[in-house]
Amino acid sequence: MASKDHIIDVPVLRRAAMDFLARREHSFHELSQKLIRKYPDAEASMVNDVLVALRQEQLLSDERFVESFVRYRKSRGFGLQHIRADLLARVVSEEIIARHLFVDDEDWFSIAEELTLKRLGTGAIAFGSKLHQRHLRFLQSRGFSTREIRHVMDKRLDYSGQSSASDS
DSSP, rough: OOOOOOOOOOOHHHHHHHHHHSSSOOOOOHHHHHHHHHHHTTTHHHHHHHHHHHTTTTOOOHHHHHHHHHHHHHHTTTOOHHHHHHHHHTTTTTTHHHHHOTTTOTTHHHHHHHHHHHOOOOSSSETHHHHHHHHHHHHHHOOOOOOHHHHHHHEEEEEEOOOOOOOO
């Protein structure tokens, strides 16, 4: 346990948890990890008890966290696969994720199109060019599916030049 000068008890942990939650929603696991990092001498069972109480009081909710996280990450230009991986890394249940992330969500196409417009402008790009390959990798890294990438890129590709000297 901590020295007598720094006694870590339930009210201290609860206040810290509430401070974190005041800034944004957190998953149960994520908040647990933050509290353990902030108070390494705190007993894990005490941290868990505080978080369980917050969950029972509906102040901590993985459901609200996922809803907020998905909305924010979509607004930042990320695709389903990337968002899903981030949520799994935060130890959120597959069931909750499935309620908020949908493969057939039309938003994925518009998000990918917005990113493409922002990065490439309105002009056509040569099929197979370095720019084409780089943008494919970028969209993949952002978590978009092959179908979504193909849909967006088909509108922009110039197949006539295949790979121009300036792009190679």
